[in-house]
Amino acid sequence: MFKAIVSADTLRAALDSVGVLVEECKIHLTDDGIQISAVDPANVGMVDLTLESSAFESYETDGGVIGVDLSRLDDIAGMADAGQLIELDLDEETRKLQIRIDGLEYTLALIDPDSIRQEPDIPDLDLPAEVVVEGRDVDRAVKAADMVSDHIALGVNTDEETFYVEAEGDTDDVHLTLDREDLIDLSAGDAHSLFSLDYLSDMNRAVPLDAEVVIELGEEFPIKIHFEIAEGQGDVTFMLAPRIQSD
Amino acid sequence: MFKAIVSADTLRAALDSVGVLVEECKIHLTDDGIQISAVDPANVGMVDLTLESSAFESYETDGGVIGVDLSRLDDIAGMADAGQLIELDLDEETRKLQIRIDGLEYTLALIDPDSIRQEPDIPDLDLPAEVVVEGRDVDRAVKAADMVSDHIALGVNTDEETFYVEAEGDTDDVHLTLDREDLIDLSAGDAHSLFSLDYLSDMNRAVPLDAEVVIELGEEFPIKIHFEIAEGQGDVTFMLAPRIQSD
């Protein structure tokens, strides 16, 4: 059993964070809320999302797992205005999800969860550096880097206590250095890793410009990017494997 | 002789309603205003438009018929701002239409009316059911249906006194049910017919969101969709033939 009512913008923010990585996913329904983990086909990027039951206007479930086509569910959520409410109601027998938006009823066929790529075990890394930065700074850095290269380095300079972003293209380079003044917080530690901009650009699309983004990183280690959605009642964590340094 | 001045938004609303079905049309010029009837090449959708002389700032004609390329005339009207006035002046000798927008003069070559597809005789059907619904509800239903299928059923449930819209796709379905509360008016009668979404989506583009839309329908019968434009001084009627029920 699953019956819930949620505002369109909350549902869309949640779906978008997973949809930038995968087409289909399993949604775990628990007393506490919904939870989604997914990894892209190349095993490079992972996402973990929780949306607490308190993020919903109403929420009832006796547990279970459903498989959904994210782009389809996102299209349906896109039919609603930002503040409009979306009712979700699982029909256990037909394995379809009834979605109601102000009198309009959409019946979405679910996907067999067993046919969906296995969920990743997001490793519990103890990364040496952590910075907290505004979403709009992540956005500027990723977009500028994308103009010159297909990869991007992120690192922390422990001496200068700065977080830096570098992209080196064939002719042009991009650098962004943020010091303690520019950052919301910084726990310095040796960190420098190279990442694919394809992935980071996709993940960036899910980061709200006004979010406080917690970035954990290390020396040629995966990066963790964490931020809240739904006024703190939803959590998104991305993890991205590093590229091997070419030089 | 034909000389008229009309606001850009009125002219565009009128042209759009015909332009969703055909590329070229005949415009009948009468003392009462202009009148256009047209049918698409497949003979499935028809439109009848009248724009009263009172919808114009000034209007003079001694009658006649002109043939126009609608997309070209729409492009020209699109050069004007919404409230700006457009002057139309027929040059009988050259068979060209002079179009003036604030000093800019466009000379549009007319099309020989005899070369344009014959106008339809829109049948005077006596359909058993009639509902009056807001344009934005038509829009929601048509767009949602278009996400799952290429056809759409419209009908009236006489017991429950509801108007319904259904689209059944290969996996997903869409339903919209509007009762007396949701509708502006309802004259219940047995009605259920299937239509092509290609046509209905095109027609929907011409329906203002805030219009009162009168829909007449029956059992496997054509549908009539009627609404006003130009603050009541223009009338648009679409008629759409039903698809044969596949099951």
Add this chain to the structure above:
Amino acid sequence: MFKAIVSADTLRAALDSVGVLVEECKIHLTDDGIQISAVDPANVGMVDLTLESSAFESYETDGGVIGVDLSRLDDIAGMADAGQLIELDLDEETRKLQIRIDGLEYTLALIDPDSIRQEPDIPDLDLPAEVVVEGRDVDRAVKAADMVSDHIALGVNTDEETFYVEAEGDTDDVHLTLDREDLIDLSAGDAHSLFSLDYLSDMNRAVPLDAEVVIELGEEFPIKIHFEIAEGQGDVTFMLAPRIQSD
């Protein structure tokens, strides 16, 4: 040495006026400001731009010439918000331009000025007619003409003291006549020349709608189009060679 700070919208307005004609250009750095001249590969359209040092928030140079890829520099300038400041700093050794926007640093590789098409000698023509017209009237005329033809005639009627624009297509025509009332100024003189709309449409994109545009023209002679940018601290002059009259 070249170090300057300029608002994003001023830099973009300057770059756009040159970028509509060429991909790469030489920028002359002088005490008075920057100066660019360029001609398109077909030698039909020319542009001359000066942006005074007073248009910059700060400006220092000991002179020189740099070669830049305009679309790349425009993309970078596009990363800034309209009022945001852009810092430019030439690294003489590496021949790269450091561009800073609020902590973000972009290193743009310059182009060897010798590899860029030679700058034109913009001829000092003494054209018989001059009209001063609003940018939005240029825009309307060029866009309307573009709907019917690929060339456009501009001229002055000395008897009626009007400036006119004509485009004759295969079926439709466009005319715009502006008299002393509609014009900001007119120095009448015999003038009628035909131009390619490809070029004039491109040039039009660089003309602000609210600019006072000075147009100098003659009988089958090139046209000069002049307007100010950056609140009068920048000057743009386009020159366009006439097409040969086909009839």
